Amino acid sequence: MNTMSTTFAPTEAPGTAPAFRLRTMSHTNLAAVAAWGGAAAVTAAWPDQTSWLRTSLLAIFEVLGALSLAIAAFALPAERLPWLNRLAPWFTALPIALSVWEMLTAKTGLLPLPFFPPPQAILEVYTDDNGRLAESAARSMILLVPGYLAGALTGFAIGVAVGWSRAVSYWGHPILRFVGPLPATAWLPIAFFFLPNSWSASTFLIALSTLFPVAVLTSSGIKSVSSSYYDIARTLGANERFLVTRVAVPAALPHVFVGLFMGLGASFAVLIIAEMMGVKAGLGWYLQWAQGWAAYANLYADLVLMALLFSAIISLLFFVRDRVLAWQKGMVRW
């Protein structure tokens, strides 16, 4: 038995014998807790080659990792446990990887500095340079969000027009086909030359990179709407406006979301390049700045932050999609 502890559930009906509920910790959870404990031991007990400021803080975090997993295994309601069990291999692999990294860098120096900073060096960036990182993240968002939204809206409008109207499609479709494959970054010299400042130039480029995938996917989505959907609405007395807004657009929404997703990826790429080339602020600029100072720990810390931020934005898009397209996935509506 892999029993670590038992808890006594309160009896449901007073007067009857108390019902035992045996809550056991699965092997996988146990392994995860042990792995975090082991990582903490490696960090704290094995002296660093050169002294690092945040070694003990790293060890504290690792202990907290072990503790919170152990507490979660017992305190979570039973229906949430499968979720924990499913993630347990990840929770195990993470501290093991961290320890290997720790041993190869801080503990033995097998991987040379400054290219391979230990985990505590990256932790140090977050504790000591968080002001600059936060500002960079904010500056990036100030570029990304307006640019992306402008590009998505324009792309959607163009896509609906090209997808719906033969006349617009005649002129618009070849242009989309011809200009669309150009990466938005190819416009960079022109944009920085013609637009008054680097913010507007970068916003324009981000909008451009979003516009094309959204426009192409929206128009192809609208063109592929089954003609019987239109037949039904037309017999029921729908005018053209109704056909566009209540039939074509909802039917094309699954495609539109694919375009929005692709546009998001393109806009991230443009954001970073625009920041490196001209804006001199933001997470992309921070990368370049860190490289200039050979501050590789800052560089990695920035990359991790970017990954977190960008994947959070993509998760947000998927969250919206899952709600808007609940009918498509056959999910319950709420």
Place this chain on the structure above:
Amino acid sequence: MVTATHKTAPEAGITGISVQLRNLSHWFDKGSERLPVLDRIDLDVAAGESVALLGPSGCGKSTLLRLMAGLDAPREGKVGADKVRIIGPDPSRLLVFQDPTLYPWRTIRQNIALGLEARGLACEHGHRVEATLKQVGLEGFGTALPHELSGGMAQRAALARVLVNDPGLLLLDEPLGRLDALTRLTMQAELLRLWQDAGFTSILVTHDVEEALLLAQRIIIFSARPARILQEIRVDAPYPRHRDAPELQNLRRDILETLGHSHEL
């Protein structure tokens, strides 16, 4: 001969729409060739009449219904409604398609309200949606999504989407084709009751000879493509009809014989 006299007077106040087909021919372009589908069809359907169209698969029945709905224009000849040439679709002439094709992103209630919404009547006549849901036995499924419905329920929802608009001409393209035998029987009775109560003109395409005999006052039999009218049969038996009635059995034999020859002609 008896035509519309068996049915009770319309109580909903809808007057049926009469249909005139004059020397109607239709074809589709297939590359450089023509695919002839309808061949010089002449037909009159009186207001409030119930007519069934029978014919081999692929002969052009759905095409004919689309012309009467105004979704396509005939290549030759004329299609009229109440003696006015049809130039486009109109909510007074409604088609229940062979596939239910409900909008998957709308709930059943929203699907049924489609026509009212399209014409800006959703506010005034919104209550009719509930009544129609009930009429087709879908009460309690108003908030369901189309994929949550069985095939028969979806077909009934498609029928409700049309009925809620009080059409004067109801074009039914094998609306019961996919139902199991038992649901079919109840739906046949239901269609009959709707037609008797509401007073619309009903043109029903079906593959089922028995269904035509139970529901229609007149049965039109088409040849294989290109469809020509082979035979018109009046069914005088009073409603509700019984499928075992000897007169229907005789008619049934005649029809099957005509249909059996339809491919040879």
